[in-house]
Amino acid sequence: DSGVTQTPKHLITATGQRVTLRCSPRSGDLSVYWYQQSLDQGLQFLIQYYNGEERAKGNILERFSAQQFPDLHSELNLSSLELGDSALYFCASSVGGGLYTGELFFGEGSRLTVL
Amino acid sequence: GIQVEQSPPDLILQEGANSTLRCNFSDSVNNLQWFHQNPWGQLINLFYIPSGTKQNGRLSATTVATERYSLLYISSSQTTDSGVYFCAVQPTQGGSEKLVFGKGTKLTVNP
Numbered sequence: 001d002s003g004v005t006q007t008p009k010h011l012i013t014a015t016g017q018r019v020t021l022r023c024s025p026r027s028g029d030l031s032v033y034w035y036q037q038s039l040d041q042g043l044q045f046l047i048q049y050y051n052g053e054e055r056a057k058g059n060i061l062e063r064f065s066a067q068q069f070p071d072l073h074s075e076l077n078l079s080s081l082e083l084g085d086s087a088l089y090f091c092a093s094s095v096g097g098g099l100y101t102g103e104l105f106f107g108e109g110s111r112l113t114v115l
Numbered sequence: 116g117i118q119v120e121q122s123p124p125d126l127i128l129q130e131g132a133n134s135t136l137r138c139n140f141s142d143s144v145n146n147l148q149w150f151h152q153n154p155w156g157q158l159i160n161l162f163y164i165p166s167g168t169k170q171n172g173r174l175s176a177t178t179v180a181t182e183r184y185s186l187l188y189i190s191s192s193q194t195t196d197s198g199v200y201f202c203a204v205q206p207t208q209g210g211s212e213k214l215v216f217g218k219g220t221k222l223t224v225n226p
Contacts, residue, residue, distance in 0.1 A: 002160070033213060043201065043216040056213055088156055092214075101205065101212045103148065103163040109156055 003027065006091050006107035014115055018079040021110045025072055025093030031055070031101060032074040033094075034066055037109075038087040049074055081114045088112075117142045117206040119217035127223045128192050136187040136220045138202030146205035147178050148214065149187050153198045161187070161200075192224045 003026035013019055025032050034046040036059075045058035049068035060066075063081075068074045078085060088109045094101040118141040128134055138147075149161040162169050162176040164185065169176055173192075178185040189196055199221050203214040 031212070042218050043203075045213040045215070048213060050212075058213060090158065096212075101146065103146075103160065104203075104214055105160060106150070106158040109158075111156070 002105040002107060004091055004093050004105050004107035006089075006110050008110055009108065010111050010113075012113045012115065013081060015081055015083060017081050017114075018077065019081065019112065021076040021078070021089055021091075021112075023074045023076070023091030023093075023107060025074070025091075026105055029093035029095050029105075030072065031094045031096065032068055032072070033092040033104065034060075034074070034076050035090040035092065035106075036087050037090060038084075043090070046076070078112070081112075083114050086112055086114045117144070117204060117208075117215050119202060119204055119215055121200075121202055121217035121220050123220060124218065125221045125223075127225065130192060130194060130224055130226050132192050132224075133188070133190045134192060134222070136189070136200055136202075136222075138185045138187070138204075138217055140183050140185075140202075140204050142183070143207040144180065144183075144204040145207050146214070147180075147185055148203050149176055149185070150201045150203065151196075151198050152201060152219070158201070189222075192222075194224045194226055197222055197224045 005024040030051045046060040048056040066076045092104045092106045166180045199219040203216045
């Protein structure tokens with residue numbers, strides 16, 4: 001158990017819909033990262049938050065958004081879903097937020113299927 | 116951006132065999148981690164090893180940062196070692212704190 005909690009574990013929805021994925025970081029960790037893993041793209045970095053503020057942005061679509069709340073949990077919102085958004089979405093957390101973030105720990109992932 | 120190359124892409128072993136997985140990266144890094152993704156999709160931390168050598172049971176890892184590579188050794192492999200092994204690095208340049216993943220090595224251990 002990494003200490004990072006993600007919900008839901010599985011989600012099936014239809015094209016055009018909107019979903020929210022939730023992540024609780026390890027106790028004491030200030031940084032939260034979101035990654036997408038699809039069969040053809042591998043593990044791709046989406047976005048990072050540190051202590052409530054956006055820190056870095058990767059290949060995140062405009063239809064996707066995220067935030068980190070004062071209690072440090074984070075949510076990833078995916079809207080206008082397309083078939084190609086089907087993937088495993090991971091959240092990770094780490095203690096730091098600077099160049100030396102320390103070790104990242106990953107949650108079990110949320111498997112999204114868009115039909 | 117930084118390139119992370121893992122080899123071999125696929126590896127099939129008999130139980131009890133030893134193996135070495137390699138990760139090459141194209142630029143200097145602050146952080147390097149090895150992960151095992153099991154058949155259920157979980158990403159399990161194996162090593163946090165920006166430099167030097169570490170051992171944990173049958174697994175060990177070595178990172179030579181100056182030569183931009185890392186090796187993961189698996190000894191006396193077991194069927195439960197099957198899955199995909201990822202190397203991920205945090206580049207020093209660019210001010211980014213994200214981990215960049217390689218494409219992984221898919222390991223199959225047969226009984």
